[in-house]
Amino acid sequence: MVTPSGQQTQADGKEVLLSVRNLSKSFGALKVVQDVSFELARGEVLGVLGPNGAGKTSLFNLISGDIAFDTGAITLSGTPLGREPSYRRAMRGIGRTYQIPRPYAKMTTFENLLVAARFAAGRSEREAYLSCAALLEDCGLAGKANLPAGGLTLLDRKRLELARALAGEPKLLLLDEIAGGLTEAEAGQLVSLIRQVRDRGITIIWIEHVLHAVMAVAERLLVLSFGEKIADGKPQEVIDNPDVRRIYMGIEA
Amino acid sequence: MTASTILVHRHTLSSRIAITVALLLLAAIPTMPFWASSGQIRLIIELSCLIAIAQMWNLLAGYGGMVSVGQQAFIGAGGYSLFVLSVYAGLNPFWSVPLAMILPALLAAPSYLLLRKLDGPYFAIGTWVLAEVFRLVTGNLQVVNAGSGMTLRAMGQFTAHQREIGLTILCALLLLITVGGTFLMLRSRLGLAMTAMRDDPVSAASQGVNVGRMRFGIYVVAAMGTGLAGAIYYMAQLRISPSSGFDPYWSSICIFIVMVGGIGRLEGPIVGALLYFTATRLFGHYGASYMIVLGLLTLLIALFSPGGLWGLFGKLRDWPWFPVGHRLEYRQRGDA
Numbered sequence A: 001m002v003t004p005s006g007q008q009t010q011a012d013g014k015e016v017l018l019s020v021r022n023l024s025k026s027f028g029a030l031k032v033v034q035d036v037s038f039e040l041a042r043g044e045v046l047g048v049l050g051p052n053g054a055g056k057t058s059l060f061n062l063i064s065g066d067i068a069f070d071t072g073a074i075t076l077s078g079t080p081l082g083r084e085p086s087y088r089r090a091m092r093g094i095g096r097t098y099q100i101p102r103p104y105a106k107m108t109t110f111e112n113l114l115v116a117a118r119f120a121a122g123r124s125e126r127e128a129y130l131s132c133a134a135l136l137e138d139c140g141l142a143g144k145a146n147l148p149a150g151g152l153t154l155l156d157r158k159r160l161e162l163a164r165a166l167a168g169e170p171k172l173l174l175l176d177e178i179a180g181g182l183t184e185a186e187a188g189q190l191v192s193l194i195r196q197v198r199d200r201g202i203t204i205i206w207i208e209h210v211l212h213a214v215m216a217v218a219e220r221l222l223v224l225s226f227g228e229k230i231a232d233g234k235p236q237e238v239i240d241n242p243d244v245r246r247i248y249m250g251i252e253a
Numbered sequence B: 001m002t003a004s005t006i007l008v009h010r011h012t013l014s015s016r017i018a019i020t021v022a023l024l025l026l027a028a029i030p031t032m033p034f035w036a037s038s039g040q041i042r043l044i045i046e047l048s049c050l051i052a053i054a055q056m057w058n059l060l061a062g063y064g065g066m067v068s069v070g071q072q073a074f075i076g077a078g079g080y081s082l083f084v085l086s087v088y089a090g091l092n093p094f095w096s097v098p099l100a101m102i103l104p105a106l107l108a109a110p111s112y113l114l115l116r117k118l119d120g121p122y123f124a125i126g127t128w129v130l131a132e133v134f135r136l137v138t139g140n141l142q143v144v145n146a147g148s149g150m151t152l153r154a155m156g157q158f159t160a161h162q163r164e165i166g167l168t169i170l171c172a173l174l175l176l177i178t179v180g181g182t183f184l185m186l187r188s189r190l191g192l193a194m195t196a197m198r199d200d201p202v203s204a205a206s207q208g209v210n211v212g213r214m215r216f217g218i219y220v221v222a223a224m225g226t227g228l229a230g231a232i233y234y235m236a237q238l239r240i241s242p243s244s245g246f247d248p249y250w251s252s253i254c255i256f257i258v259m260v261g262g263i264g265r266l267e268g269p270i271v272g273a274l275l276y277f278t279a280t281r282l283f284g285h286y287g288a289s290y291m292i293v294l295g296l297l298t299l300l301i302a303l304f305s306p307g308g309l310w311g312l313f314g315k316l317r318d319w320p321w322f323p324v325g326h327r328l329e330y331r332q333r334g335d336a
């Protein structure tokens, strides 16, 4: 368990990038996120587990600013984000993918990346061209650079979600079920891509049902159930936790 | 990481030809008074205004996602501005035309703030209600002759030939600003944001695009372009009344032209306006049955080719006239 210490550093001296405190959100009577708190050190990779409807995506929406929280606080590098809209958080370095990919369907794959590079990362035209072209190569999309994104296969859409988020040069990357629906081999490719991202020092929160994929990269797991945090710690400890085992029975072999 | 030299192409052979032809056509419009008939000139003025108004509606609905059925509010506002400036301030009507964009902009800014909370159909209804309010207010204002409308007597100081020269120059400028300006805007950084918003505003916001401010800007710019076209159109008519200037039929025309031509594409409104214009010349005298045919055509296109005629054409041939995209080419791959 992480014990909150000062604003900027954790007990072990690591810099705190993201701090989420007593975060709650309801849709009418439905409490989708309830009193969730955690801290994330710079460079850390946190896996988030939980059954469908547990509030994982909602947690991302709250962090990225796609929806506003009811109570609590979200702090990035010591700055409280409050009600700041999502476009400003993107410029601060929060990048995200969507569980159901949301590409700019009529724009090309390359142009999808350009948007993030020019706006979230604030790059000049020339810089954006170079970084996006390189990212497409890294993510295995170079051959599809000039195709409309709406026509891509599921794997390529997932890659595009990742590539586009990276084009925004995030400090904190939120990955929402990026390996879901892919074959074993495809998921494997994505895992090695995410490893590379981690090796560049980008802090990652990764929601994933494909347990072995997220276990291959995450150094810490957090489990949500009915909007509440029920476990948070070293992957093996979390997996062995009886509550977690009960919830996950039948969902993950 | 791999490194490669890259090239980004933004034009094609088709676009170079199309832009050259478009500029030549624009340059030819002001020469018309020296070789064309007055009837032909009147047609070109009307066509130019239609293209401009439709292009502005395309900007609004196609890129901004704001489906307005109240753009007549700004046509009327632009037209009335011109008449009021000429009648009360005694300004030369031709020089008043650019000033006619001010009132639409001043009206658009607070209108947007009222409308922005409304979604989809509610937004559309809101724009229509606003336009009706403008029409009712104008129809009761004695300074603008209330319901009976105004006449542009100041045009009497010019000969018919001079008027035609002035109007054709204004039309060429109108097209240059509304079509050429939209083209340049769509190719810029802002255009990238607008195109992204068109496809997915939620994603666009999560990648740093200030969607709200972009929408505000689009709404005001569209109002100004529409007002400019309104001023020129009613200058050619020599008179304006609340029921013509604020006629909801203007919005029906916009929807038809843009939906049939191709929404969210620069070429769409041009193709749509040409079709509407030609069809109206040829079959307009059939009255109601002609309107039914236009309506059916819109429906068919909406059902079977959501990209409109331009989208259909694009499937057959990738020959853009005004490309706003980026084509990436990798060269000489190698290791860094």
Ligand SMILES: Nc1ncnc2c1ncn2[C@@H]1O[C@H](COP(=O)(O)OP(=O)(O)O)[C@@H](O)[C@H]1O
Binding pocket: A027, A030, A032, A050, A051, A052, A053, A054, A055, A056, A057, A058, A059
């Ligand atoms: N915008 C919304 N309005 C109402 N209910 C929502 C909304 N978004 C999510 N929910 C509900 O919140 C709960 C949590 O959803 P979500 O965060 O997507 O869960 P997860 O990603 O863990 O599957 C679900 O019951 C879902 O139906």
Ligand SMILES: [Mg+2]
Binding pocket: A056, A057, A058, A099
């Ligand atoms: Mg989810």
